[in-house]
Amino acid sequence: MHIVADENIPLLDAFFAPLGRITRLAGRQISHQDLTDADALLVRSVTRVDPQLLAGTPVRFVGTCTIGTDHLDLPGLAAAGVTVASAPGCNARGVVEYVLSCLLTLSERTGQDWRARRVGIVGVGEVGGRLAHTLTALGVECLLCDPPRAALGEAGFAPLDQLLTECDVISCHVPLTRTGADATWHLLDAGRLVALRPGAWLINSSRGPVIDNHALKAVLAQRPDLQVALDVWEQEPQVDCALLQRCALGTPHIAGYSLDGKLRGTEQIYRALCASLGQSAPLSLDSLAPEAGRAQLQFAAGTPAQWLLERSLRQVYDVRDDDARFRAAMLPLAGQSTAQAFDALRKGYPLRRECPEVEVRHSEGEDAAALLAAAGFRR
Numbered sequence: 001m002h003i004v005a006d007e008n009i010p011l012l013d014a015f016f017a018p019l020g021r022i023t024r025l026a027g028r029q030i031s032h033q034d035l036t037d038a039d040a041l042l043v044r045s046v047t048r049v050d051p052q053l054l055a056g057t058p059v060r061f062v063g064t065c066t067i068g069t070d071h072l073d074l075p076g077l078a079a080a081g082v083t084v085a086s087a088p089g090c091n092a093r094g095v096v097e098y099v100l101s102c103l104l105t106l107s108e109r110t111g112q113d114w115r116a117r118r119v120g121i122v123g124v125g126e127v128g129g130r131l132a133h134t135l136t137a138l139g140v141e142c143l144l145c146d147p148p149r150a151a152l153g154e155a156g157f158a159p160l161d162q163l164l165t166e167c168d169v170i171s172c173h174v175p176l177t178r179t180g181a182d183a184t185w186h187l188l189d190a191g192r193l194v195a196l197r198p199g200a201w202l203i204n205s206s207r208g209p210v211i212d213n214h215a216l217k218a219v220l221a222q223r224p225d226l227q228v229a230l231d232v233w234e235q236e237p238q239v240d241c242a243l244l245q246r247c248a249l250g251t252p253h254i255a256g257y258s259l260d261g262k263l264r265g266t267e268q269i270y271r272a273l274c275a276s277l278g279q280s281a282p283l284s285l286d287s288l289a290p291e292a293g294r295a296q297l298q299f300a301a302g303t304p305a306q307w308l309l310e311r312s313l314r315q316v317y318d319v320r321d322d323d324a325r326f327r328a329a330m331l332p333l334a335g336q337s338t339a340q341a342f343d344a345l346r347k348g349y350p351l352r353r354e355c356p357e358v359e360v361r362h363s364e365g366e367d368a369a370a371l372l373a374a375a376g377f378r379r
C-alpha cells in the first residue's frame with residue numbers, strides 16, 4: 001500500500017514501513033495531487049482533510065496522530081466512506097504538565113501560591129479530566145464545566161459563568177466546534193472576558209478560536225491585572241504580536257509536545273490502520289520508544305515537599321523556555337507573516353519527556369512522596 005504522511009510524525013518508518021511504501025510531506029502542503037495513488041493518509045493537526053482533498057483518489061483511511069479533529073471534515077469523510085481515526089488522549093499528560101508549569105510561573109511572578117487558587121476547568125474530557133484529577137491530588141480546589149457531560153446526567157459540573165466569577169484560574173480544554181448548543185468558537189467572548197475575576201489567570205491550550213483574540217487584546221489593554229497564557233492562537237500560524245506582548249506567557253501550540261505524547265499518537269494510528277486492514281498490530285512502543293531524555297533527579301535531605309515538587313516539575317518542563325524562544329522568534333516579525341517561524345519552532349522542538357519517564361530520588365517523608373506521585377513521577 002502507499003501511505004502519504006506528514007513528515008513530522010515520529011517513528012513513521014518503524015511503525016508503518018512494514019505496511020507499505022511511505023511518502024513524507026510537509027503537513028500544510030499535502031494536496032490532492034499527492035494522493036492520486038495513495039491508500040492511506042496520516043496527518044497531524046495542520047492538514048485540512050475533506051472529501052474534496054480525497055476526491056477520485058484511492059484513499060480509504062485517514063488517521064490523525066492528534067487529539068483534536070477540527071481539521072477533519074468528519075461528516076463529509078464518513079459520507080464518502082473513508083475510515084477516520086484520531087488519537088484520543090495521546091498527549092493529554094503533556095498538556096497537563098504545560099498547565100502545571102504555567103501555574104508555577106504565574107505563581108512566582110505574582111506571589112500568589114498556585115496551590116491556594118481555585119481552578120476552573122472548561123471541558124472535562126481526556127485533558128481536562130486528567131488535569132482535574134492531578135490538581136485535586138495536589139490539593140488544589142477545582143470547579144468543572146462541561147455542559148455536554150452535564151446534559152448526560154453526570155453530576156459535579158457548574159455553568160461557565162459561575163466558573164468565571166468564582167475561580168482564580170480558568171483553563172480551557174474544549175474541542176473547537178462551530179455549531180450546536182455547546183459550540184466553542186469564541187466561547188470566551190468580550191462579555192465573558194470582562195467577567196473574569198480581578199487578578200485572574202486565563203490559560204488556553206485548546207484551540208485559538210475558543211477565545212475571541214481581538215476581544216482579549218482589548219480587554220487586556222484595560223485589565224493589566226489579568227495574567228494570560230496562550231499556547232494556541234486564533235489565526236495560527238499567524239500570531240498577533242500585539243496580543244503576544246500583552247500575554248504573560250506565549251507558546252507556539254506545543255502544550256502537548258512531549259515526545260511521549262507524539263509517540264503515543266503514532267502508535268494509536270498504527271493500531272487503527274492495522275485494524276482497518278483486518279491485520280494484527282504486532283509493533284508497540286514497549287520496544288520502540290527511545291531512551292533519550294529519560295532522567296533521574298536526586299535531592300539532598302531536608303528539601304521541603306512543595307519545593308521538591310516544583311523543582312522536579314521544572315526539570316521535566318519549563319514553559320518559560322518555550323515562552324522566551326517564542327517571543328524571540330515572533331516579536332521581530334510584528335506586522336509581517338509569522339507562519340514560517342511558527343512552524344520552524346514546532347518542527348525543531350526540543351526533546352521533552354513526561355513525568356513518568358523521570359525518577360525522583362529523595363529521602364523526604366510521605367508528604368513529598370504523595371505530591372510527586374500525584375504529579376506522576378516515578379520513585
Ligand SMILES: NC(=O)c1ccc[n+]([C@@H]2O[C@H](COP(=O)([O-])OP(=O)(O)OC[C@H]3O[C@@H](n4cnc5c(N)ncnc54)[C@H](O)[C@@H]3O)[C@@H](O)[C@H]2O)c1
Binds near residue numbers: 088125183255
Ligand atoms: N495545545 C495542544 O497541544 C493540545 C493538545 C491536545 C489537545 N488539544 C486540544 O484540546 C481539546 C480537548 O482535548 P481532550 O482530549 O480533553 O478532548 P475530549 O474530547 O476528551 O474532551 C473535551 C471535553 O470538552 C467538553 N465540551 C465540549 N463542548 C463544551 C463546552 N461548550 N463547554 C465546556 N465543555 C465542553 C466535552 O464534553 C468533552 O468532555 C482538543 O480537542 C484539542 O483541540 C490541544
Ligand SMILES: O=C(O)[C@H](O)[C@H](O)COP(=O)(O)O
Binds near residue numbers: 008045065066067254
Ligand atoms: O490536538 C492535538 O493533539 C494537539 O493540538 C497536537 O499537539 C497538535 O500538534 P500538531 O499536530 O500541530 O503537530
